[in-house]
Amino acid sequence: MKHYTSIYDIDNINSWIEEAKAIKTNPFKHIQLGKNKTLGLLFFNSSLRTRLSTQKAALNLGMNPIVMNVSGDAWGIEFGDGTVMNGSTAEHIKEAAAVVSQYCDVIAVRAFPTLKNKAKDESEQVMNAFKKYASVPIVNMESATGHPLQGLTDALTISEYAKVTKPKVVLSWAPHIKALPHAVANSFIQAMQKMDVEFVITNPEGYDLNPEITKNTPIYHNQEEAFKNADFVYAKNWSSYEDYGKVNKTDSNWMITKAKLGGAKFMHCLPVRRNVVVEDAVLDSDSSLVIEQANNRTYAAQLVLKKLLEDL
Amino acid sequence: MKHYTSIYDIDNINSWIEEAKAIKTNPFKHIQLGKNKTLGLLFFNSSLRTRLSTQKAALNLGMNPIVMNVSGDAWGIEFGDGTVMNGSTAEHIKEAAAVVSQYCDVIAVRAFPTLKNKAKDESEQVMNAFKKYASVPIVNMESATGHPLQGLTDALTISEYAKVTKPKVVLSWAPHIKALPHAVANSFIQAMQKMDVEFVITNPEGYDLNPEITKNTPIYHNQEEAFKNADFVYAKNWSSYEDYGKVNKTDSNWMITKAKLGGAKFMHCLPVRRNVVVEDAVLDSDSSLVIEQANNRTYAAQLVLKKLLEDL
Amino acid sequence: MKHYTSIYDIDNINSWIEEAKAIKTNPFKHIQLGKNKTLGLLFFNSSLRTRLSTQKAALNLGMNPIVMNVSGDAWGIEFGDGTVMNGSTAEHIKEAAAVVSQYCDVIAVRAFPTLKNKAKDESEQVMNAFKKYASVPIVNMESATGHPLQGLTDALTISEYAKVTKPKVVLSWAPHIKALPHAVANSFIQAMQKMDVEFVITNPEGYDLNPEITKNTPIYHNQEEAFKNADFVYAKNWSSYEDYGKVNKTDSNWMITKAKLGGAKFMHCLPVRRNVVVEDAVLDSDSSLVIEQANNRTYAAQLVLKKLLEDL
Numbered sequence: 001m002k003h004y005t006s007i008y009d010i011d012n013i014n015s016w017i018e019e020a021k022a023i024k025t026n027p028f029k030h031i032q033l034g035k036n037k038t039l040g041l042l043f044f045n046s047s048l049r050t051r052l053s054t055q056k057a058a059l060n061l062g063m064n065p066i067v068m069n070v071s072g073d074a075w076g077i078e079f080g081d082g083t084v085m086n087g088s089t090a091e092h093i094k095e096a097a098a099v100v101s102q103y104c105d106v107i108a109v110r111a112f113p114t115l116k117n118k119a120k121d122e123s124e125q126v127m128n129a130f131k132k133y134a135s136v137p138i139v140n141m142e143s144a145t146g147h148p149l150q151g152l153t154d155a156l157t158i159s160e161y162a163k164v165t166k167p168k169v170v171l172s173w174a175p176h177i178k179a180l181p182h183a184v185a186n187s188f189i190q191a192m193q194k195m196d197v198e199f200v201i202t203n204p205e206g207y208d209l210n211p212e213i214t215k216n217t218p219i220y221h222n223q224e225e226a227f228k229n230a231d232f233v234y235a236k237n238w239s240s241y242e243d244y245g246k247v248n249k250t251d252s253n254w255m256i257t258k259a260k261l262g263g264a265k266f267m268h269c270l271p272v273r274r275n276v277v278v279e280d281a282v283l284d285s286d287s288s289l290v291i292e293q294a295n296n297r298t299y300a301a302q303l304v305l306k307k308l309l310e311d312l
Numbered sequence: 313m314k315h316y317t318s319i320y321d322i323d324n325i326n327s328w329i330e331e332a333k334a335i336k337t338n339p340f341k342h343i344q345l346g347k348n349k350t351l352g353l354l355f356f357n358s359s360l361r362t363r364l365s366t367q368k369a370a371l372n373l374g375m376n377p378i379v380m381n382v383s384g385d386a387w388g389i390e391f392g393d394g395t396v397m398n399g400s401t402a403e404h405i406k407e408a409a410a411v412v413s414q415y416c417d418v419i420a421v422r423a424f425p426t427l428k429n430k431a432k433d434e435s436e437q438v439m440n441a442f443k444k445y446a447s448v449p450i451v452n453m454e455s456a457t458g459h460p461l462q463g464l465t466d467a468l469t470i471s472e473y474a475k476v477t478k479p480k481v482v483l484s485w486a487p488h489i490k491a492l493p494h495a496v497a498n499s500f501i502q503a504m505q506k507m508d509v510e511f512v513i514t515n516p517e518g519y520d521l522n523p524e525i526t527k528n529t530p531i532y533h534n535q536e537e538a539f540k541n542a543d544f545v546y547a548k549n550w551s552s553y554e555d556y557g558k559v560n561k562t563d564s565n566w567m568i569t570k571a572k573l574g575g576a577k578f579m580h581c582l583p584v585r586r587n588v589v590v591e592d593a594v595l596d597s598d599s600s601l602v603i604e605q606a607n608n609r610t611y612a613a614q615l616v617l618k619k620l621l622e623d624l
Numbered sequence: 625m626k627h628y629t630s631i632y633d634i635d636n637i638n639s640w641i642e643e644a645k646a647i648k649t650n651p652f653k654h655i656q657l658g659k660n661k662t663l664g665l666l667f668f669n670s671s672l673r674t675r676l677s678t679q680k681a682a683l684n685l686g687m688n689p690i691v692m693n694v695s696g697d698a699w700g701i702e703f704g705d706g707t708v709m710n711g712s713t714a715e716h717i718k719e720a721a722a723v724v725s726q727y728c729d730v731i732a733v734r735a736f737p738t739l740k741n742k743a744k745d746e747s748e749q750v751m752n753a754f755k756k757y758a759s760v761p762i763v764n765m766e767s768a769t770g771h772p773l774q775g776l777t778d779a780l781t782i783s784e785y786a787k788v789t790k791p792k793v794v795l796s797w798a799p800h801i802k803a804l805p806h807a808v809a810n811s812f813i814q815a816m817q818k819m820d821v822e823f824v825i826t827n828p829e830g831y832d833l834n835p836e837i838t839k840n841t842p843i844y845h846n847q848e849e850a851f852k853n854a855d856f857v858y859a860k861n862w863s864s865y866e867d868y869g870k871v872n873k874t875d876s877n878w879m880i881t882k883a884k885l886g887g888a889k890f891m892h893c894l895p896v897r898r899n900v901v902v903e904d905a906v907l908d909s910d911s912s913l914v915i916e917q918a919n920n921r922t923y924a925a926q927l928v929l930k931k932l933l934e935d936l
Contacts, residue, residue: 028348036652038680048408052378052415056350059376064683066676084899086801091895094907095914096672099894102919103676177398270411271403275396283406290407295414340660360720364690364727368662371688489710582723583715587708595718602719607726 001311004304005127005140007151007190014196016152016303017159023306024299027060033309034063040104041067041141044111044126049270050141050149053297054108060302061309066104079125093126097133106137106308113144113181115245121145137308139301142183145210150269151187153300155195157293158232161265166196167231170264172223173203174277175250176237184269185238186213193217202226204249209241223254230264232289235278258282265289313623316616317439317452319463319502326508328464328615329471335618336611339372345621346375352416353379353453356423356438361582362453362461365609366420372614373621378416391437405438409445418449418620425456425493427557433457449620451613454495457522462581463499465612467507469605470544473577478508479543482576484535485515486589487562488549496581497550498525505529514538516561521553535566542576547590570594577601625935628928629751629764631775631814638820640776640927641783647930648923651684657933658687664728665691665765668735668750673894674765674773677921678732684926685933690728703749717750721757730761730932737768737805739869745769761932763925766807769834774893775811777924779819781917782856785889790820791855794888796847797827798901799874800861808893809862810837817841826850828873833865847878854888859902882906889913 001009010016023029039058041051051067058065070077077096078089085092100107111126121144130138140148158169169192171185190213192199201209202220220226227233235256240246256266256278266278266288274280282288313321322328335341351370353363363379370377382389389408390401397404412419423438433456442450452460470481481504483497502525504511513521514532532538539545547568552558568578568590578590578600586592594600625633634640647653663682665675675691682689694701701720702713709716724731735750745768754762764772782793793816795809814837816823825833826844844850851857859880864870880890880902890902890912898904906912 031348036655036684038683040676048380048403049411052352052380052412055378056415059350060348066679068672068676078898082899082904085897086900090897091672092898094898095894095896095918098915099673099918100676102915103680103922270407272407273397273402274390274404274406275394276398280394291410291414294407294411298415343660360692360715361723364664364692364724367690368727371662372660582719584719585709585714586702586716586718587706588710592706603722603726606719606723610727 001307003131003138004148004308005131005138005143006146007148007187007194009148010152010194013155013191013194017156020156020299020303023302027302030306031060031062033306034058034061037063037105037309038103039063039065039305040100040107041065042100042107042109043069047110047141049294049297050110054141054301056298057301057305060298061305063305079129093129094133097130098135101135104136105312106139106305107134108139108141110141111143115179115181115239118244139304139308145183146187147183148187149297149300149304150184151191152304153293153296154188154234154267155191156296156300157267157289158195158197161289162231164231166198168198168229169232169234170226170230171201171234171236172226172256173207173254174235174237174256175252175254176273176277177250179239179245179247180237182209182238182241185209185236188234189213189217200226204254206240206242206248207238209238227260227262227264232267233261233264234267236269237277255279256282258285261287267293270294313619315443315450316460316620317443317450317455318458319460319499319506321460322464322506325467325503325506329468332468332611332615335614339614342618343372343374345618346370346373349375349417349621350415351375351377351617352412352419353377354412354419354421355379355381359422359453361606361609362422366453366613368610369613369617372610373617375617391441405441406445409442410447413447416448417624418451418617419446420451420453422453423455427491427493427551430556451616451620457495458499459495460499461609461612461616462496463503464616465605465608466500466546466579467503468608468612469579469601470507470509473601474543476543478510480510480541481544481546482538482542483513483546483548484538484568485519485566486547486549486568487564487566488585488589489562491551491557491559492549494521494550494553497521497548500546501525501529512538516566518552518554518560519550521550539572539574539576544579545573545576546579548581549589567591568594570597573599579605582606625931627755627762628772628932629755629762629767630770631772631811631818633772634776634818637779637815637818641780644780644923644927647926651926654930655684655686657930658682658685661687661729661933662727663687663689663929664724664731665689666724666731666733667691667693671734671765673918673921674734678765678925680922681925681929684922685929687929703753717753718757721754722759725759728760729936730763730929731758732763732765734765735767739803739805739863742868763928763932769807770811771807772811773921773924773928774808775815776928777917777920778812778858778891779815780920780924781891781913782819782821785913786855788855790822792822792853793856793858794850794854795825795858795860796850796880797831797878798859798861798880799876799878800897800901801874803863803869803871804861806833806862806865809833809860812858813837813841824850828878830864830866830872831862833862851884851886851888856891857885857888858891860893861901879903880906882909885911891917894918
């Protein structure tokens with residue numbers, strides 16, 4: 001594997017899940033693999049779980065993680081070709097990516113979408129520029145349109161907790177007060193489409209995600225109908241894709257409640273706003289898998305880094 | 313030991329001091345103890361000495377330190393039970409503490425008081441929430457009401473430099489232009505109350521500290537009287553406890569001078585404002601122990617981490 | 625070697641270059657040398673290359689790097705002697721430097737000039753105060769008047785790519801929209817003056833650098849004339865030294881172009897503003913050594929750290 005920037009980089013999700021489970025059983029087994037190797041973690045946006053879990057994954061492999069918080073202001077990066085750089089950008093991505101490649105054996109990048117310019121966001125400018133101009137593997141720590149470390153984590157978690165051969169998994173939109181990206185939802189959809197699960201999406205009208213990602217996954221605009229016989233309910237807010245980046249609906253009817261959930265397990269990538277996205281009664285019950293998901297972030301990241309290190 | 317969040321977590325201060333001295337003699341002796349263990353250092357407030365010394369302590373034990381500067385704005389944490397989180401807080405401490413526990417074997421937290429709301433500060437909301445919701449040991453790197461790593465450091469330093477069996481130790485209020493917390497003073501008092509020393513406090517009227525902490529330690533409102541025959545003078549500013557968080561007095565009569573100090577050793581936790589808290593002639597003399605105190609921060613933190621690691 | 629804060633600390637540049645080349649061939653050979661040693665990296669100003677390459681160098685030697693971003697506001701350091709510190713500064717450099725020395729075996733410091741007060745900048749207040757009050761070696765990661773890690777890097781790079789015994793090296797001023805420091809130019813000049821090269825400087829009138837640094841190096845105010853038969857062209861903007869810190873000229877006639885460059889190799893310390901300092905056609909050609917320079921930053925830093933560790 002050359003890079004890990006999308007769920008589509010997973011060649012066989014079932015074998016990946018098995019390997020992640022093996023890593024979880026014995027996380028320090030491959031501590032020699034990353035010896036004298038450096039992981040650069042570049043954050044254009046802030047992070048808690050992703051930063052800590054990816055650092056932990058690197059340490060478990062014996063790598064040296066180096067964290068850089070790249071504030072857009074302090075280190076304005078130019079992406080345009082042929083630009084006369086007499087404005088606010090001080091360094092071109094051609095140099096920046098090539099330079100960081102001199103010090104790091106793998107580069108992990110987080111760069112959120114604008115949620116204002118759909119075409120720009122969908123071009124995945126930052127992630128693709130790093131892939132183009134860096135000379136080392138790139139890991140996506142959440143980009144404009146995907147969060148494949150989270151998607152892999154979620155696939156692992158569902159595999160661990162599934163009690164039937166082909167569980168029913170529901171991705172449900174839930175309310176939020178701010179405009180949030182589509183990245184987590186997109187990668188979850190792509191992961192579920194690769195798994196042997198019955199997968200449906202439910203969201204209000206006007207909140208259908210990119211049809212190139214949802215493909216033929218059923219979309220229900222009636223949450224109750226979608227939740228019938230669910231084994232896993234994955235909640236996530238996203239802003240409108242059609243009316244790009246807009247928050248047209250915040251009413252609490254779509255909040256996940258214990259009553260709605262029934263016997264299903266509850267999943268969320270965190271951070272989660274309690275009693276807005278989901279009620280306390282869910283998060284504080286045994287039905288919630290959110291902490292276990294957070295734990296699995298380490299093993300998903302470790303699997304990805306292991307595969308990249310093995311192919312260096 | 314489960315957590316280290318207060319001087320009261322020290323079961324036997326004399327044996328702790330002896331063990332800290334042994335660590336100082338051979339700081340890398342236990343470098344295998346922390347192998348593959350991660351220390352998360354979460355700073356809600358900035359830090360120089362505490363951050364560097366605690367990182368160094370972790371490294372001396374072979375641990376991997378991971379530093380997170382948690383700006384209150386960027387990562388607004390909710391502490392209220394049952395809150396509908398539709399405001400500025402994005403993650404509940406229930407999730408935050410549980411999640412960080414997935415990646416770190418020990419969590420160290422710094423969170424200063426408001427100095428505006430006495431009840432809130434005394435509830436030690438942040439530290440207690442981490443203790444309640446984290447699944448790993450918590451270390452207090454200075455909280456609203458205590459700084460037990462500093463207090464342990466100070467006890468070690470006094471033990472090292474005491475020339476008599478039962479030295480006289482004076483904690484003296486000193487002037488400052490800003491409202492400062494009570495944490496350092498509180499932990500120093502608690503540590504001295506456990507030591508075999510003659511301990512007195514001196515501060516202007518209106519600056520008596522919490523009587524539940526000072527207990528029956530003598531408090532002098534006359535600095536000169538308190539300093540008589542002192543072996544150690546520990547200077548520290550704090551804002552009023554009675555008139556909570558207020559600075560009602562900044563006159564320089566209480567500044568520590570060489571003349572006042574006499575033959576006593578001078579101590580301060582640093583940073584110190586020269587010629588406001590204490591005059592140059594003291595800090596630049598052999599009477600000052602402030603750099604040795606700073607050095608001992610490493611061994612105090614290392615002892616605490618060692619005890620926590622041994623009990624994991 | 626006690627400190628590395630200037631190119632003048634290099635006793636024999638040719639033997640240093642040979643040793644740096646040996647390190648580059650086998651970067652992990654001395655990984656035991658830094659075992660249990662800590663490098664403190666203190667940034668009063670932001671950094672990409674210097675931070676990553678110096679961290680990488682430390683890791684290659686087995687050291688533990690600890691990064692501190694010292695914002696001038698948050699940690700106002702007092703440098704004046706005898707100051708009554710009742711203003712914005714919270715800690716005196718006497719304490720700050722001595723304290724950091726307790727936790728770090730080597731301290732690396734970055735502190736840019738004001739570009740407003742020539743006398744203050746030339747006094748190298750920050751770097752000299754660290755040298756005076758720290759008890760461990762100090763490394764200059766770019767100060768008011770010098771960037772000796774960059775200068776050493778550049779000497780190494782020229783030695784690697786020189787095709788003739790005594791190559792012609794030209795340092796050329798190039799346009800920029802902001803007032804930039806003289807540090808990189810100064811250290812490059814000092815390094816070239818130690819090398820067996822034909823070295824000339826070219827800049828517009830009014831942009832001559834400090835004559836105590838340029839000494840008898842020829843200065844051309846005609847760029848074309850200077851570039852004749854050049855083997856290496858090192859481009860760098862700097863603000864006026866005579867009219868201190870001013871930008872009196874930004875016209876693009878001084879931009880480096882492929883046509884001007886001829887067969888010479890192009891060098892720049894980065895970051896570089898494309899099509900302002902140098903045109904795309906240069907940076908995107910085989911004539912550019914900028915990425916190789918960035919790579920050599922690691923080995924220059926590693927050589928310096930190695931020498932300091934050997935003399936601890």
